[in-house]
Amino acid sequence: MQALLNQLVYLSFFQALLLLAVYGLSPTQRKRINGYILVFIALLAVGLLGRVLYLTGLVADNYRWVIFSEFATLLFGPTIYLFTQSALLKRPASYHHGWHYLPAVLFNVGVVFTFMLPSDETLQMRAASGEQFRNIVLFVGVGLVFNLTYWVMSVRSFQQFRRTLSSEMSYMIKTKFFLLFLLAIGGCMLTWLVLYVGGIFGLPMFNRVVWQVIWISIALLILFIAVYALQAPELFTVVPPVESPKYAQSKFSATELDALKDRLEQLMAAKKPYLNRKLLKSELANLLGVSSPELARLLNERIGMNFFEYVNYYRIKEFIELAKTDRAQELTFFGLAQEAGFNSKTTFNKAFKKIVGRSPSEYFRGVS
Structure with missing residues (x-):
């Protein structure tokens, strides 16, 4: 020994x-x-x-x-x-x-x-x-x-x-x-x-x-x-340092936040940035023309979700729409989820059940 x-x-x-x-x-x-x-x-x-x-x-x-x-x-x-x-x-x-x-x-x-x-x-x-x-x-x-x-x-x-x-x-x-x-x-x-x-x-x-x-x-x-x-x-490997935000805190008024919310919803519908499987908050903020802290405030005060929940909400909506097309006959649930922007089967299943209240299989059995 x-x-x-x-x-x-x-x-x-x-x-x-x-x-x-x-x-x-x-x-x-x-x-x-x-x-x-x-x-x-x-x-x-x-x-x-x-x-x-x-x-x-x-x-x-x-x-x-x-x-x-x-x-x-x-x-x-x-x-x-x-x-x-x-x-x-x-x-x-x-x-x-x-x-x-x-x-x-x-x-x-x-x-x-x-x-x-x-x-x-x-x-x-x-x-x-x-x-x-x-x-x-x-x-x-x-x-x-x-x-x-x-x-x-x-x-x-x-x-x-x-x-x-x-x-x-x-x-x-x-x-x-x-x-x-x-x-x-x-x-x-x-x-x-x-x-x-x-x-x-x-x-x-x-x-x-x-x-x-x-x-x-x-x-x-x-x-x-x-x-x-x-x-x-x-x-x-070394992880590159995070860039400092341009603004330490958001200075938008309540009215401006409401307008910004509308702009964000239009952006999500038109450009579908959520299809990027590795979308970062800083990237979405740049597309919207605001800083990361300002986007965080918008999500928290006007939408009631954090960034992870918000993006996955749109991905679930995209998944449900894809499931109604001919692509659903060619791909598995996870294959469709990947096309909707998910990169993890576990994340997809958890997000779907949290947002819809049922698993994907249970949901589509009920629909059919």
């Missing part, structure tokens, strides 16, 4: 080096990749480096090299958070974000002076007096609280992103990677918490497996990222 675990650590370490080489050394790939994911993979590699050196015996079984891996401990949380912010909320990487890493510098200085520089005799004396155990509890607890805080912040960023989808986009995008990514990190945090509490209470099982579980968790995270990097590399 131990040999298998060690092989997993080796495999994950070299997989991390391979990913860093592919994305970091290639100028083309480096421009496409989100910089924070490269930092995250590098941190995972550092987290495994000490373990690899110790397992190979290249450092004469000096366990201090395992402690060397602790340098990455307080770097994980900020990197996960900044990656989530950059990828989901379109906030590009910046050197100004470096302050998130300042606590890690202080933490690593403490690790060096507390665990690495003291002689073996000093460490043995501390262990005998219980001081070393208290130091471990302190440092591990700080790392746990720090990373948990940043993980919670990352989850909140993900939730904020999900909320903004319906106000900016007329289609749903896949967020499965980010959900699985945050769940995997949360699983590691939970494991860390359980091991920490078990260690405090002196449970023998936790003392024996603590390092194994930590390194296995790191190894699995690297493999998780590697699989997605191969299957869907676009998930790691």
